[in-house]
Amino acid sequence: MIRAIVIGASYGGMEAIQAILANLPENFKIPIFIVLHIGSNRIDAYLSTLNKKTFFTVKEAEEKEEFVAGTVYFAPPNYHLQVENYNSLSLSTDEKVNFSRPSIDVLFETASWVFQKELLGILLTGSNSDGALGMKSIHKFGGISIVEDPETAVAKAMPLSCIQLSKPDYILPLQQIAGKITELAIK
């Protein structure tokens, strides 16, 4: 049973994330945590678009926030987003990881420790290698991992480095990812 979903994306990620969230069903009951490398001047407008175009409440995660189903939590620009425990999230201003803050690896890794086999991790387009080690950790703790097919990714480097480092459970074109998430969520 999946209790939480983590998504990571970098270059090209705004469109990819929107494509996934907009295609998840209305009664979707699993909280979603996202690290997207995006500038602080663009995130407000982007989140408000997602609020309009999806069934979810979409917001920046707050410090020690208790998460609820039906809500999507984004890492605030310049803060790492971490899964603190089974109920709450935490933020951190620690050093950059992979030259990034927020870093996908930090979210994925802390989520894998808490949710272990009840976690679904999804890594999308990006032109760096953030997220590869995080996906490996998810796999190691028994969670399920989906990586976007590099062929459909706007930037291939991130999905490629993930595929090289670990064995994702699924490598799927962007259009099929929402369907797979929905299918796995029902199980």
Add this chain to the structure above:
Amino acid sequence: MLSENNDLPVNDLVYGADNGDLFDLEIELLLDAVNRAYGYDFRNYSKAHLKRRIMHRLKMSSLATVTDLQKKLLWEKNFYRTFLQDLSINVTEMFRDPSFYKVLREKVIPVLSTYAHIKVWLAGCSTGEEVYSLAILLKEEGLLPRTRIYATDFNKNVLETAKQGIYKKQDMELYESNYNKSGGESNLSDYYTAKYGSVMFDKSLAKNVVFADHNLVTDGVFAEVNMVFCRNVLIYFDKILQNKVLNLFSDSLTNNGFLCLGTKESIRFTQLENSFSVIDKKNKIYKKGAVK
């Protein structure tokens, strides 16, 4: 490509699906041991933060398990210093969040300037970048000569750096830009002298600064102050410790004293919510005294 960054998550350790819960148990035991052996209590730090730092240390010291780390910590006193350094938070910058300093100038300084003597507690001062930022701001507002700043941290190493006031030249470009955005009245370079790759801030800025060892977890009130400045420290604590430390700040503040937290920190949902009023919501500046 990946090996360039030594702070990457560690996956090649023994932890995984078969023993994920053991990892949590070992960390609890480790924190207990550290508390009993060294008197530093990290048990109410953010668990995610602790796990990341502990994983990092396992990798750096080529240790397989948290239990191995515990043994090394108990038997090697010098190694404990390294671990302390791992757990302390030393990412900071000058005039971080310039809008905060701008609002501080506009909304807090006019009140402080009506006082004959001003006392400020900068808690968790780390390597001192915020201390010099605040001192510069106070100097420009004409308040520095009558202000005493208590700059505290539990980590003696960073306090030493803070006292020196010597920083990397390469960081000055960002700090200068922050300073300008924060409403600075001259150039940041007016306050330091550059030599080789370093800069040293004017000693006069720290003349009224008392650098002291203080642990927010275990130490108590040591002065009554007009302003507490504690930015991006509480996010590393759990809810219980956050409440405890906020009460310590409240007890240290005069009536109408100011509390300045980090941009993502808040007194909402804490025990203090109703005993402070909001001066600036976005920049997390509060004033002691019930909401009217």
